[in-house]
Amino acid sequence: MVQGEGAAIFVFEEMEHARKRGAEILAEVVGFAMTSDAGDIVMPSAQGAERAITGALRDARLNPEEVGYINAHGTGTAANDKTECAAVAHAFGQHADRLMISSTKSMHGHLIGGTGAVELLACILALREGVIAPTIGYEEPDPECALDVVPNVAREAKVTAVLSNAFAFGGLNAVLALRRV
Numbered sequence: 001m002v003q004g005e006g007a008a009i010f011v012f013e014e015m016e017h018a019r020k021r022g023a024e025i026l027a028e029v030v031g032f033a034m035t036s037d038a039g040d041i042v043m044p045s046a047q048g049a050e051r052a053i054t055g056a057l058r059d060a061r062l063n064p065e066e067v068g069y070i071n072a073h074g075t076g077t078a079a080n081d082k083t084e085c086a087a088v089a090h091a092f093g094q095h096a097d098r099l100m101i102s103s104t105k106s107m108h109g110h111l112i113g114g115t116g117a118v119e120l121l122a123c124i125l126a127l128r129e130g131v132i133a134p135t136i137g138y139e140e141p142d143p144e145c146a147l148d149v150v151p152n153v154a155r156e157a158k159v160t161a162v163l164s165n166a167f168a169f170g171g172l173n174a175v176l177a178l179r180r181v
Helices: 015-020 046-060 078-098 112-129
Strands: 028-036 069-071 100-102 161-168 172-179
Touching (some): 028 046, 046 078, 046 161, 046 172, 069 112, 078 161, 112 172
Parallel strands (some): 069 100
Antiparallel strands (some): 028 172, 161 172
């Protein structure tokens, strides 16, 4: 894991209010879920992450097949990446093979408290611009992570719904679901 520095700020507003005042709406937050498995201070739980993912899908009323991209928590540690891949594979079933996933931390580092906002920015750019950020530094496939990790080069793809995963020490898992407006 590499530390980084950076920040992003968003204003969340009720959709009708934003439309009435003519605001530029970047994306719609359609779902959210959090879990706390508290099993171990540093060892993540695939089941806790999966519950957060499926909870966000349920809250958003999204079928797994509607999601085109996930910005992974993706710290680049063996423990996190293995459990996150397993959680995504279980939550998305057969659709996991067609789902793009990447970790922008591979480019900006781990920003600790600022990470989620910068990763949300990557999700909004995927929705609005059709650019899927890559996972840079990817050298060879991990046999325990058979997902499309968008290796090394950004990809153009039209997506209408995305997830942003944020997982933390102690088994805290948060997932935001966004839709293009």
